Amino acid sequence: MPAAGRDTGMFIQEENMCEANVYLVKEGKEELVLEDISILRPEKDELYLQNIFGEQKRIKARIKEMNLIDHRILLEEG
Numbered sequence: 001m002p003a004a005g006r007d008t009g010m011f012i013q014e015e016n017m018c019e020a021n022v023y024l025v026k027e028g029k030e031e032l033v034l035e036d037i038s039i040l041r042p043e044k045d046e047l048y049l050q051n052i053f054g055e056q057k058r059i060k061a062r063i064k065e066m067n068l069i070d071h072r073i074l075l076e077e078g
Contacts, residue, residue, distance in 0.1 A: 019052055020071040024061060033059060
C-alpha cells in the first residue's frame, strides 16, 4: 500500500493509511474477505465490514486476531 510522505526537514516521515485487510481462516488457510476496510462492527451473530470504497459484507465469524501494525484482521468461522 503506498504511503504518503511528509517532509520534516531532516527526513521524510511516512504516513500510513489506517485501513486493514480481513481474512477468514478456513482449514488452516487464510482467505481474503475484503480489502481496505474502515469499519468492522459486531451485529448480533455476524460481523459487518465496510471498506473505503463503500463495499459492504456481512459474515458469520468471530475475530481471531487484529494486527493493526500489519493492517491485518484474522477471522475464524463462528
